[in-house]
Amino acid sequence: QSALTQPRSVSGSPGQSVTISCTGTSSDVGGYNYVSWYQQYPGKAPKVIIYDVNKRPSGVPDRFSGSKSDNTASLTISGLQAEDEADYYCCSYAGSYTWVFGGGTKLTVL
Amino acid sequence: QLHLQESGPGLVKPSETLSLTCTVSVGSISSTTSYWGWIRQPPGKGLEWIGTIYYSGSTYYNPSLKSRVTISVDTSKNQFSLKLTSVTAADTAVYYCTRHSGYNNFPRWFDPWGQGTLVTVSS
Numbered sequence: 001q002s003a004l005t006q007p008r009s010v011s012g013s014p015g016q017s018v019t020i021s022c023t024g025t026s027s028d029v030g031g032y033n034y035v036s037w038y039q040q041y042p043g044k045a046p047k048v049i050i051y052d053v054n055k056r057p058s059g060v061p062d063r064f065s066g067s068k069s070d071n072t073a074s075l076t077i078s079g080l081q082a083e084d085e086a087d088y089y090c091c092s093y094a095g096s097y098t099w100v101f102g103g104g105t106k107l108t109v110l
Numbered sequence: 111q112l113h114l115q116e117s118g119p120g121l122v123k124p125s126e127t128l129s130l131t132c133t134v135s136v137g138s139i140s141s142t143t144s145y146w147g148w149i150r151q152p153p154g155k156g157l158e159w160i161g162t163i164y165y166s167g168s169t170y171y172n173p174s175l176k177s178r179v180t181i182s183v184d185t186s187k188n189q190f191s192l193k194l195t196s197v198t199a200a201d202t203a204v205y206y207c208t209r210h211s212g213y214n215n216f217p218r219w220f221d222p223w224g225q226g227t228l229v230t231v232s233s
Contacts, residue, residue, distance in 0.1 A: 001173055003156065036219040038157070045206055045226050046157065051219035089157050091220070097162070097170035101149075104156040 004029065004090055004102035011108040017078040020105045022090030023071060028100055030071035034093035037066060037075045039086050040104075046089060050075060077107070085109040112137040114207050114224035122201075122231050128194040132207030132224060139188045140165045145210035145217040148181060148192045150203040151226075158203075162210045162217060163190055197231045204228050 005023040012018040022029065022037075029035060035053045038046035048057055050066035053073060063084075065076045073092070077084055090102040118130035132146070139146065148160040161171040163181045171179050175194070183190040194201060204226040210217035 034218050038220070045223035046220070047223070048219050048221040051211075051221075057221065091157075091159070093218070098172065099159040099162075101157040101159060 001094055001098060001100050004092060004100055006088075006090060006102040006105045008103070009106045009108065011110055012077075012080045013110045014080055014082060016080050017076060018080060018107065020075045020077075020088055020090075020107070022073040022075070022092075022102045024073075024092055024094075024100070025071055028071075028092040028094040029068065029073050031095065032093045033068070035066065035068060035073040036091045037064075037073075038089045038091065040089065041086050080109055082109050112209060112222055114209065114222060116205060116207050116224045116227040118227065118229070120228060120230060122197055122229060123233050124198055124231055125196055128192070128197050128201060128205075128229055128231070130192045130205055130207075130227065130229070132190050132192075134188045134190075134209075139183065139190065140185045143213070143215060145212070146181075146183065146190045147208050147210040147217075147220060149206045149208060149220065149223075150201075151206070152200075152203040155203075160192065160194075160205075199231050202229065202231045 037050035040046040053068045054066040094100045113135045122128045147162040161181045178195045180193040206226045208220040208223045212218035
């Protein structure tokens with residue numbers, strides 16, 4: 001069970017859109033529609049922003065969206081705001097009641 | 111709103127056992143839809159799923175930690191616990207407890223999370 005692959009960092013200007021990728025295998029991301037995404041501010045606990053690939057929990061702005069193609073899941077943040085600067089992690093079910101996280105991506109709002 | 115709080119020693123000696131407890135409040139740990147999990151984050155690094163327990167006691171562990179991990183639940187105290195044996199400096203991390211949420215009796219995402227507790231392994 002290897003960690004999912006995310007870019008270490010991405011950046012964008014306010015108002016722009018950014019996409020964070022999360023690449024796994026057919027045994028995790030590609031095999032199930034159980035991908036979730038988490039936002040984490042420094043020193044704080046993560047918070048779920050996307051589950052089941054593309055569902056948003058109540059209270060999460062619709063600027064956040066998720067998708068999946070083959071073995072890669074993606075998180076897109078549109079209309080980037082300064083408050084979106086944080087670390088983002090993907091997580092996928094990997095079969096046999098095991099879960100695996102991505103290495104995390106630091107989003108910088110320029 | 112469901113609240114989770116981790117507790118336990120912040121310092122553990124190498125080769126000893128790390129023990130943490132998560133207390134669940136404003137909600138029952140025995141809900142038939144309830145799975146509960148432990149996740150850790152070494153300083154400056156990413157998240158690692160440690161394991162998940164169903165309220166009935168069924169457990170699921172990260173294969174890389176399985177030989178050293180035990181997760182248990184005490185429904186009478188609304189708590190679940192983590193034990194990690196034979197710790198080394200590599201086990202130094204912030205440990206989070208969380209509800210492993212979902213529907214159709216399958217856990218799909220982690221929410222909410224406790225605030226996390228830093229456990230340092232050092233002599």
